[in-house]
Amino acid sequence: MSPWGDERAGLRTFVYGAQAVAATGVALLAFLSVLTSPESWAVCLEALACAAALVGVHLARFANGRVRCEAPALVVQALLGFLPMLQLGALWSTAAGFFAGGLLLVYPPVRAVPAALLACAAAGIVSAWPGPSVHAGLAGTVTAGVAALTLFGLGTAARLVAVREAEVYELKRRVVAKEHERFARDLHDLLGLSLSAITLKGELVDRLVTSRPAQAREELAELLVMSRRALADVRTISAGYRELSLDEECRAAATVLSAAGIRVTVARSGLGGLSPQLATALATMLREGVTNVVRHSTAHFCAFSVSTEDGTAWLEIVNDGATGAVGGADSGAGLRNLRDRVDALGGTLATETTVDGTYRLVVAIPVRSPEKGQCRTHRGGWARRWVSTAISGQPQDP
Template sequence: MVSYTRFAPRIARLVVSTVFCAICLVGFLHVLMMPVGVTGVVLSFSYMVALLMLQLLYFGRETPWFRRPWSSLALLLQAGLVYLPILQFQQAWVGMPGFLAGSVLLTLTPAVAWPAFALVVMSMGVAQAQFGGTYVDVVYTSVSTVITGLVVYGLSRLAGLVREVHEVRTELAEMAVAQERLRFARDLHDLLGYSLSTITLKTELTHRLVNRQPARAKEELGEILEISRRALVDVRSVASGYRELSLDEECRSVHSVLTAAGVQVRINQEYEDLPIRVSTVLATVLREAATNVLRHSRAKNCEVTVGCTDDNAFVEMINDGVAAVSSDRDFGGGSGLDNLTHRLGELSGELVSEIDSGNRFRLYAYAPLRVPDEDERVVA
């Protein structure tokens, strides 16, 4: 199946070429059955090759709507190749104008193409009558021209559609790969950035406490080990494309980490049940906000509120210690706030970040409680 998909345009092109060659071969065999001599055979073969190359290399490549002058010249050349040899080969050549009938459908606008198609078919009926054909011969030639013209048109368009579908499929595959890379990068940043910052902070704290307060240092080492294990689970969840975060656990973790960094933390939790996707995204917001406090401020006080209104769930974090920061975007740093904006946008939520007049940074994020296709709920 994979091999067929990869080579589908080539296979379609091969089918078209085979059918067109078969049509020309039938016409050439009709010529051979006439007493035309060696010169006539060579001329008919040359006409066939020229007609086939023009059909395959120009009209068969793509619908040349935007090459009107060249298309007109190509149609005139093809008309000469299908009509002029009739004067020499007569009934043996009446099957060839089907190529012209198909080409006008490929090249001209519908308002012009179908009348031109009808004229080509009628001209073959008239030609057959002039050559002394019976009514049956006239009808047969007309129907044969219609069939050949539609086959030429249909197979040419089919080959073009196969090529277009193949190109679109390739573009979609490339877009899927790019989106997966972005997802992976966002997850690594949002999940591991916080964990690694926490591990660094607690390791520095443990290094200072190991001689003065061995018992406290041992507790911190235990927490470092737990955070490391959680980070390992996060890495595996990123690789599998599935992850679910507990908002309660993140609140406890943020309190522990910021307290260890010497920040006075107050967390207000005013919610009960949240949809899983909302809970996970808000937990991610909380992680990123805590990471920004550790990396980009010298906070002494931090207040976190996690709650619900009638329609939305929200997280708000306010901290001081950002006097040296030039803007709220600088405070966010990297791509953290952009990642959060993207995640909240998927839930029709929004992220607001600002620095107030008291040099305090405020981050507010909300997401609707009613998430599309989200029926499963989790107790926070």
Template sequence: MMDSHDRSGSADESRARTPEAVAPPTPGSGLPVSRPARTILITALLGYALLTAIRILSAGMSPTAEATSLLLLLMILALQLLHSTPGINRVPLSRKCLTLTLQALLTYLPILVFQAYWETMAGYLAGSLVLLLPARVAWPLYAIVGLSMLIPPLLDGRPLIESILFSQTTLLAGLVLYGATRLTELITHLHTTRGELARQAVTGERLRFARDLHDILGFSLSAITLKSELVHQLIPTHPDRAVQEINEVLVIAGQSLTDVRKAASGYRTMSLQQEIRAAQTMLDAADVDVRVKVEHGTLSPHVETALATTLREAVTNLLRHSNATHCGIKAVQQDGLVRLVVENDGVDPAYRNLAPHSGNGLDNLHARMTAIGGRLESGPGKDGTFRLLAEAPARKTSQTPGKLSAEPGEIRFPPNGSAA
């Protein structure tokens, strides 16, 4: 029988690697999909500023007052554009309080000169408060700003209904600016999230393909290598048996090519029964005594594919990393759960695989079993044995079952060398 180093040294390792992480795009207003919302926001800001400028210029004030009002309008407009920038909430609170204080001064002090002509600017301040401050503080201040606009028209001797109109205008302007700014942010965030989801989908598909290639080629190349070495030994003494083994090599190579094509197309189902038969043939060729027990009934295609993949990887590892003479394979279904147990002897407790990128096979199996709501346990047992136990619901589920329960009828290898 060939030793474990012959098995592992001549097999090709196709290891699944996690694709490089893709940095998420930074949210901003330059995305094409967010430009219309940003345009609406800027148009609303300019519209309120233009309304105030027209009212002041048509009031017959002195050129100095008009020039001063236009300068102050530009300052408030610049502050409001800053406050309506996506991501402004990430700046320190002290900076936000400073710019809000400056905007409040530019809002209320000019009222002493321009009176009711300046009251439209209070809508900017109301919108900035709810944009920058925590809700428990922002909305009371928003209401205070709106109510404060009741006072200037009354002091100017105007009717109460006009004061109410100015207050309502202030509150409405604040809501419009708040809604337009939030709309821009949400559209930008949605576009960024969609891009990130697309990147994650691509990354997941690359990982799936890498895992499938590892599972397919790891087993197939090991089988081809094993049988080719057997053919090399049989040619001088048993040429007819060598021809039979060569035919089986061709069948394995053809099936491997078919599996790779299915994996590339995103659809690949596997039969647990077929994998058990393939494992028996492969282990027989390696002079490993195999005992099989199959009582699993009908399984979901996803579950059966995951268990078949698990068996394939277990047999591959057995041939590569052990000097097994006996192997037990059991697939049973009980209480809605299906259990696959693969146990073999001939394990060297001191053996460690030092090959680069080694160990991804079991990691892939853990990921597959978790995806169908199952679990995987593996590790060395007593007397130089290695045991792999996979358990999953017979039907695919998104929930992960509890700890694997103790299983009756475990495989034992007695001293006389026969499987129990």
């Protein structure tokens, strides 16, 4: 068990023990008043039984901090707190604090406080009878009120401990769920491109091994490099975080697309001022976007660009041969993972599929606060010119 777990267990035990001592003390005050009076032993034994029952009901129903509507317990407390008072008078007034304290623990203050005050006043009235004795009435009201506040205070402490435990449990559950989500997302995004590249290289080596063994050996050497990179990605996922080089990811993406027989066009500009975190995020998104092209399309060309302009970092991927699975409901977790990453950075993601099967993915992530509306309008025209150039068949060296 962790130190915090030991501390919580100790605090819970302490609060429960304090309540047990307080409840027993309140009950003993009532019983000792009867014991020191001229009442018979039979009456004293009855008072002891009632006091023990009041303590048991309180500890069983109100001391665990998870108080709900405890109407039966309140009825028992009312009966054991007020019926003996009809015979014992002020001697038993302290026991009425159990009922008043239970009201304060169960109901909201707007209802509990008037009801508890009424219960304490009723204890004072019964204590003053017959007489009437103002002194006995005030003493009965005060003792019942002090007992109620004592039990209420310790019961509230137990409730706060229980709420704190529930919050800690929920926090741990969310941390574990978030870590599971991160692991699954990174496993999908970081390894998807590497495994796709290894598969393509393996198929290429299989085709070349008999006809062109020299080239097959070269491709096999690249395959080994890719497999080592995939192993490094696995270690990255288990470690939780590693910075990725955006330039290296652009080259790797172009290599994978070329190995798949897809004509590649790459454009990069203004990347020098990107923070390592943003560059890593863009590199990861590029991996997933290119993986979707390889897996979910019959593309003959793919053009992607990474740039910064007007305080916004942009990632655009355009390819032909789009099928219904690209970016749709059948594309698996890829697009959803991309949206989660973009949303976490305060950016936007948009996709578009034209009637001729051209698919376009655009990611915009703010680097700094641009003038309202400036970057999107200007970028839109630049993107259309770049996409037109890419589709026209003028490849650019990655």
